[in-house]
Amino acid sequence: MDLKARELKNRSVCTPARLAELKPKSCDEYPFKSAKEGGPGASTQGVPTIEQNRQGGAVGRAYTVNRLQDGDAFLVVIINPGQIATEEFEG
Template sequence: MATKTGSGLGGLILVGALVALVATEPGQQILKDLGVTGEAAPADMLVPPDQVDRVKECTPEVLTKDKRCKNLAVLPVDAARMPNIALHTKLAWAAGHPALLHRGEVGSGTANRALACTAAVKAQYKPNSCDEYPHASSQEGGANASTAGVPAGEQRIQGGIVNATYSTNNLQPGDEFLVVILNTAKIPAEYAKG
């Protein structure tokens, strides 16, 4: 069954070994408000602390253009273009979903999406589109993914970025990639309504 995230940060609970998120300016303020501290990642980037060392030398501009940081493929979620998907990604991380994902088998996304975004879940989010995290095309996607209702336009942008990340990095099934959130000041406090 899919895990649904809350409609705002009020429902975010930090528990024991829960993955803490790390960022600098203005994203750091979001984390500070949640009582989370740690080593800083590159400017205006949100990543879990266990992945900071892998991207701390790369700028958001490089990650956006190259879809990689040195030898690590990176899937950037730009909150300026996809604010609701950025919020969902952030909340999914806080709920324990990983930022380091692996490309699934080609064509597995449709089946995984159907497991996460069932007819009942889709109906709940109408007129918004059902977003799932981890991504349906990843090995980690599927029935246990977190879901949220987001504008369909953001879904289309994200689909293009996922495909570009796979293509640019020549990712094969099983290859790892790291999801990062950029432009953290644009992450809304709650999801957009219909």
């Protein structure tokens, strides 16, 4: 399955009902919709749309900068976990 098809399939975890439940926030999923592990079973949370857009751009840049190809394995590492925001971004 190519990347676009996988993203479309995996995005289905953000169903219309889930989107309505989260409004006005955006539906963010983890693992990422672009990952093989994304999709059914992924965690979904409501996040401000600006955060969703920034995170999506950061993931896309990471794929490009690291020359990741469809099917390549990668590891997500949380650095400075004590600094993870516990409240909604307001910037």
